[in-house]
Amino acid sequence: MDMTRTALNDHDPFDGDDAERDAIVIDDADADGVTYAESRRGSDVPDQGQLELEERHALRRVAGLSTELQDVTEVEYRSLRLERVVLIGVWTSGTQLDADNSLVELKQLAETAGAMVLEGVTQRRSKPDPATYVGSGKAVELRDIVESTGADTVICDGELTPGQLRQLEEVVKVKVIDRTALILDIFAQHARSREGKAQVELAQLSYLLPRLRGWGDSLSRQGGGAGGGGGNGGVGLRGPGETKIETDRRRINAKMARLRRQLQHMSVARDIKRDKRRTRQVPAVTIAGYTNAGKSSLLNRLTGAGVLVENALFATLDPTVRQARTPDGRAFTLSDTVGFVRHLPHQLVEAFRSTLEEVADADLIVHVVDGSHPDPEQQLASVREVLADIDASDVPELIVINKTDAADSTVLKQLRTRLPGAVEVSARTGQGIDELIDSISGALPQLEREVRALVPYQRGDLVSRVYEEGRILSEKHTESGTALHAWVPEMLANQLDEYATAQI
Ligand SMILES: Nc1nc2c(ncn2[C@@H]2O[C@H](COP(=O)(O)OP(=O)(O)OP(=O)(O)O)[C@@H](O)[C@H]2O)c(=O)[nH]1
Numbered sequence: 001m002d003m004t005r006t007a008l009n010d011h012d013p014f015d016g017d018d019a020e021r022d023a024i025v026i027d028d029a030d031a032d033g034v035t036y037a038e039s040r041r042g043s044d045v046p047d048q049g050q051l052e053l054e055e056r057h058a059l060r061r062v063a064g065l066s067t068e069l070q071d072v073t074e075v076e077y078r079s080l081r082l083e084r085v086v087l088i089g090v091w092t093s094g095t096q097l098d099a100d101n102s103l104v105e106l107k108q109l110a111e112t113a114g115a116m117v118l119e120g121v122t123q124r125r126s127k128p129d130p131a132t133y134v135g136s137g138k139a140v141e142l143r144d145i146v147e148s149t150g151a152d153t154v155i156c157d158g159e160l161t162p163g164q165l166r167q168l169e170e171v172v173k174v175k176v177i178d179r180t181a182l183i184l185d186i187f188a189q190h191a192r193s194r195e196g197k198a199q200v201e202l203a204q205l206s207y208l209l210p211r212l213r214g215w216g217d218s219l220s221r222q223g224g225g226a227g228g229g230g231g232n233g234g235v236g237l238r239g240p241g242e243t244k245i246e247t248d249r250r251r252i253n254a255k256m257a258r259l260r261r262q263l264q265h266m267s268v269a270r271d272i273k274r275d276k277r278r279t280r281q282v283p284a285v286t287i288a289g290y291t292n293a294g295k296s297s298l299l300n301r302l303t304g305a306g307v308l309v310e311n312a313l314f315a316t317l318d319p320t321v322r323q324a325r326t327p328d329g330r331a332f333t334l335s336d337t338v339g340f341v342r343h344l345p346h347q348l349v350e351a352f353r354s355t356l357e358e359v360a361d362a363d364l365i366v367h368v369v370d371g372s373h374p375d376p377e378q379q380l381a382s383v384r385e386v387l388a389d390i391d392a393s394d395v396p397e398l399i400v401i402n403k404t405d406a407a408d409s410t411v412l413k414q415l416r417t418r419l420p421g422a423v424e425v426s427a428r429t430g431q432g433i434d435e436l437i438d439s440i441s442g443a444l445p446q447l448e449r450e451v452r453a454l455v456p457y458q459r460g461d462l463v464s465r466v467y468e469e470g471r472i473l474s475e476k477h478t479e480s481g482t483a484l485h486a487w488v489p490e491m492l493a494n495q496l497d498e499y500a501t502a503q504i
C-alpha cells in the first residue's frame, strides 16, 4: 500500500529525443513521382509546420512573465503557469506497469504544457480518497516530496472534484491541478484558428464554472507574490467574496453563451463546405488516432501537406484537409485532426464536437496506432471509445500501425495477430506507404456506375468532373465531342445519361 516512486524515464519512448524535435517536417522527397503526391501544395505550405513550431516555442519562452488578471475568464489559462511539478497518481486497477504508463503519459502532458517534472509517485487504493484524492497519510508524504524538491505545483492523474483540489492544496501547500486542467491548458496553448480558440475557451469555462470557489481560493493564495508559497495565513480572507463569485459566474455564463453562438456560425460555414464536397462525391478519408501517433506525419508523407509535426501531445488541434489521389487517379480528401487521449476531458469532446463530427462523417477512418508505444492496444481502445462517443463506430476503419522503424518486434508481432488487416508503416522512413495507399484505395466506397458517353465540347465541365471524381477507362476526341468510357459516381452518371451512347 506504499507510495511507489515511479521511475519516469524507464520506458519513456521519447527520452533523449531532442534531435527528433528538430526533425519536424518529414522529408517528402521520397514521395516524388508517385501519383498520390500530385496533390496541390499551396504556396505557403512547405514550411508551415516549421513556422508554427518556432512560433509555439517562442511563445512558450515568455510564458513566465507575470501578468495581472484582467478578466476572470482568463483565470484558468493564466493560473496554470506550471514550472516545477510533482506528479501523483492513484492506481485503482490494472497492473503496476499500467499505472507507470499512465504516469509517463502524465509526464509527457506536463512537459508539453511547459513544465519540468521533478518526481512522480503513485499510490495503490481501491478508490481515490473523497477528501484529498490520495489518502491523508500519503498527502503528508506528498507534502514532504514537494518541500524537498522545491516544486510549485502538484498534478494529479485524474479529474478531481473542486473539494479534493482544495483540500489537497491545503495539505501540500502548493497549487494542485488535475489532468483535465492540464490537457485544457495544452489545448489553450496550441489552439491557432479562431474556431479552435473558441472551442478551447468554451471547454475551459465549462471546467471552471463549477470550480469557481476552489480556484478562487487557490488563486488568492498564489496572489501572495511571485516566487514563494507565502501568504498562506489569509486564505479565506483573501478569497473572492460571494458577490464576486456570483458576478464571475454570470460573466462566465454569458461568455459561454456567446462562444456557443460563434461556434455555431463557424460550424455552419464548415457544413456548407462539407456538403459541397459531398455533392461532388469525393470520398472523405480522415486520419484519426491517439495523440502523438504520427497522424500529421502520415498526412505529410501522403500529401506533402507540410503540417506541423512535433513530439508533443496535441500538436494538432485544427483539422487540415488535403486533396489526394489513388494510384488509379481517383480523388479523395484526406484530413488530419485532433488526437485523442485516454479519458479525453468531456468538456473538450463537447466543445470539439463539430470538429469531431467530421470524423464521424468520413467514408473511411485511417486509425493510426503508434507501434513503438509501450501499450498500443490501450491507445487503440481509448480511440475507439472516443469514436463511439461521437457516433463514428459505423465508419469503416483501416488500422495503420505506424513507427515500425522504432517499434519492438515482439510488440509488432502481437499487434499483427490481434489486428489482422492492419497496415504497417513508418511515416518517417516511408516504409509501407505504398501498401497503405493501396489499402486506402481499396477501402474507398465503390464507384457506382460504368458509363459510355459522347459529351459535347460545350460540356467540358462534365468531362473535368469525370477526371476529378471518376476513373477513365478510355477517352477519344471526336468531331461531335469527347467520347468517354468511365466509372463515375451515381450522381455524375445521371448527368452523363443525357449523352449516353453505346458506340464507345
Ligand atoms: N520513429 C518514428 N517517429 C515518428 C514516425 N512518425 C511520426 N513520428 C514522430 O512522432 C511524433 C509525433 O508525430 P506527429 O505527426 O506530430 O503526431 P500526431 O499524431 O499528429 O500528434 P498530435 O497532433 O500531437 O496528436 C513526432 O516526433 C514525429 O517525428 C515514424 O514513423 N517513426
Ligand SMILES: [Mg+2]
Pocket: 295, 296, 297, 308, 309, 315, 316, 336
Ligand atoms: Mg498532429
